[in-house]
Amino acid sequence: MHLSSGNCHDAPEGRVSIAQVEEAFKGVPYLMDRAYEGNKTRSLADSNGHEPIVPPKSNRDDPWGYDKEK
Numbered sequence: 001m002h003l004s005s006g007n008c009h010d011a012p013e014g015r016v017s018i019a020q021v022e023e024a025f026k027g028v029p030y031l032m033d034r035a036y037e038g039n040k041t042r043s044l045a046d047s048n049g050h051e052p053i054v055p056p057k058s059n060r061d062d063p064w065g066y067d068k069e070k
Contacts, residue, residue: 018050026048030053036052
């Protein structure tokens with residue numbers, strides 16, 4: 001966990017968090033809200049062995065399915 005200034009966007013800060021815990025929580029699904037649904041963030045989580053569970057924004061051209069029960 002880390003703190004960031006209030007004027008920072010969520011997704012880049014989320015990627016910092018993902019990078020910091022990648023080994024300790026390998027294989028654990030990541031539950032994220034729509035602020036983190038960007039391609040870069042989902043790709044980073046996936047490449048580090050985490051299943052990104054995040055709903056797509058309503059304006060996505062190519063929305064994906066996700067496990068709403070997790």
